[in-house]
Amino acid sequence: MTCCVVGGGPAGVMLSVLLARAGVKVAVLEKHRDFLRDFRGDTVHPSTLRLLDELGLGRLPGPELTAMRMRVAGETVVAANVGRLPGRHKHIRMIPQWDFLDLLAAAEPLDLRMGTEVTGRRRTDGRVTGVTYRDSDGEGELSADLVVACDGRDSVVRQAAGLRPDEFPLPMDVWQVRIPAPAASTGSAGGSRNCSAGTVRCSTRSGRGTTSSCWKPRWAGRRSGMWTVCCLLCLGDAAHTMSPVGGVGVTLAVQDAVAAARILAGPLSAGRVSTQDLAKVQKRREWPTRVAQRTQLGEHEILLKPALEGTLTRVPPPLRAVQRFPLLAVVAAYLGGIGVRPEHTPAFARR
Ligand SMILES: Cc1cc2nc3c(=O)[nH]c(=O)nc-3n(C[C@H](O)[C@H](O)[C@H](O)COP(=O)(O)OP(=O)(O)OC[C@H]3O[C@@H](n4cnc5c(N)ncnc54)[C@H](O)[C@@H]3O)c2cc1C
Numbered sequence: 001m002t003c004c005v006v007g008g009g010p011a012g013v014m015l016s017v018l019l020a021r022a023g024v025k026v027a028v029l030e031k032h033r034d035f036l037r038d039f040r041g042d043t044v045h046p047s048t049l050r051l052l053d054e055l056g057l058g059r060l061p062g063p064e065l066t067a068m069r070m071r072v073a074g075e076t077v078v079a080a081n082v083g084r085l086p087g088r089h090k091h092i093r094m095i096p097q098w099d100f101l102d103l104l105a106a107a108e109p110l111d112l113r114m115g116t117e118v119t120g121r122r123r124t125d126g127r128v129t130g131v132t133y134r135d136s137d138g139e140g141e142l143s144a145d146l147v148v149a150c151d152g153r154d155s156v157v158r159q160a161a162g163l164r165p166d167e168f169p170l171p172m173d174v175w176q177v178r179i180p181a182p183a184a185s186t187g188s189a190g191g192s193r194n195c196s197a198g199t200v201r202c203s204t205r206s207g208r209g210t211t212s213s214c215w216k217p218r219w220a221g222r223r224s225g226m227w228t229v230c231c232l233l234c235l236g237d238a239a240h241t242m243s244p245v246g247g248v249g250v251t252l253a254v255q256d257a258v259a260a261a262r263i264l265a266g267p268l269s270a271g272r273v274s275t276q277d278l279a280k281v282q283k284r285r286e287w288p289t290r291v292a293q294r295t296q297l298g299e300h301e302i303l304l305k306p307a308l309e310g311t312l313t314r315v316p317p318p319l320r321a322v323q324r325f326p327l328l329a330v331v332a333a334y335l336g337g338i339g340v341r342p343e344h345t346p347a348f349a350r351r
Contacts, residue, residue, distance in 0.1 A: 001027050002268050004131055004144035006118045006157050008035070010097070011236030011253035012150030013104045017055070018261030020108045021349040024268045027142065028110060029133055031117035035098040035105070042096055043247040045337040046082065046089035048254050053088070054344060056351030057107055060100070064091035068333075072303070073314050079322065081329035082337055092337060097250070120160045121147060121232065128161060128232040146273050147232045148260070150253075155238035161229050168297075170243055171305040227285075228278040235260055235281075240289045243296045245304065246336045252285075252292060258343035259284045265348065288341045295335060 003019055005012045008030030019026045044060060052060065066083035069076055083090045105112060115135055122130035122141055130143035149157035158165075227239045236253030260281045267273040303319070306312040315323070322328040 001025055001142055001144040003146045003148060004142055005148045005150055006131060007151035008112060009150060009152060010250045011257045013101055014254050014257035015148060015261055016110050017104060017108045018349045019265060020110055022265035022269060024265060028112045029116040029118050030114050033115045035101040040097040041247050042094045044093040044095055044100055045251045046085055046087060047251055047338045047342045049089040049093060050087060051258060051345050054350050055107055057103060060093045060095050062093050062095035065094055066091045073312055075315055077315055077319055077323055078329050080333040080336055082333040084330045085333055085337060118156055121157055127230050146268060149232060149234040149238045150236050151238055153237045153241040155234060158234050158238050161232050171300055171308055227282040230275045231273060233278045233281060245296045245299045248292050248336055251339060252289060255343045256285050262346040288339055291340050
């Protein structure tokens, strides 16, 4: 196998579609049997919508969100105005992640191995040369020129390769609970959402007893940081788990995948992918990731922390400035919805 992608989330599926369109032999190993899983957010931002256009995938169904409003100290404030963004997509599309993944995976015939859980990595002469896995037939091994870890925040592959993330604590996290529901319950209301027969999912925020933290990339010597070792690359949440604030996790994961495909398709096709090529992906995506993380930390500090501590008695000055100067609400929407250094679908994958 030329490329083994571990994990069929937004990063893994997007990368696989792009590499498949470049003619690279790629397999995706996904531990679940389908994409229907716990709530992972419903937002698809303008930068991703534009990529879907470029891939020729057409319009996503679902409601549109054109502004982000919040109640702060008794006032309704607009935090981001997506409706005035440049380009065709002046909205965030609300669509369950499993529908988004179904659509993406159908874009190209993929070697998508569902129900295949990666258990570790193969190593030969100090290089990562593939993965070990477990599926319904038992244990197996898959050799690959390149392994891409897209297996999310608790990435098994990253851990097996000895890459350790830097962690920093957050004042909040999103918890989920499953509550048995009457069989007749349908539709969604408030923070609760109907899932499948017999269960209701609801997400709640907690400021106490938080259990997880947000990872930022560790840059050992700044060039061989946590995203890569020879020949393994981490993308999306596996490289940089984001806070739920602003719902930018999918955007960054997808952008990572597009940058990786553009940079690596040539070397992979030629059978000569190198650590320098992997470092180029890391270098390309380091800055946008850091900007998003810094922005989120600021949002925690000025808004979420005081809100959770009960000290948010007035609209914080930065948010007040956004109300006074409406263009700032467009800038905020640009940072969240398009981001710094947005990626475009490479020519070989456009339809
Ligand atoms: C409650 C919640 C709400 C969120 N809301 C939003 C939102 O509104 N907007 C937004 O943009 N982001 C949101 N996020 C973040 C977003 O879900 C992630 O940032 C995004 O999904 C990351 O994509 P990924 O492909 O890197 O990883 P993931 O989506 O985590 O995908 C990883 C995949 O790897 C698979 N996998 C894991 N381990 C293995 C293994 N050992 N072998 C094989 N497969 C494996 C998993 O099953 C999964 O399919 C939310 C997250 C949570 C938890």
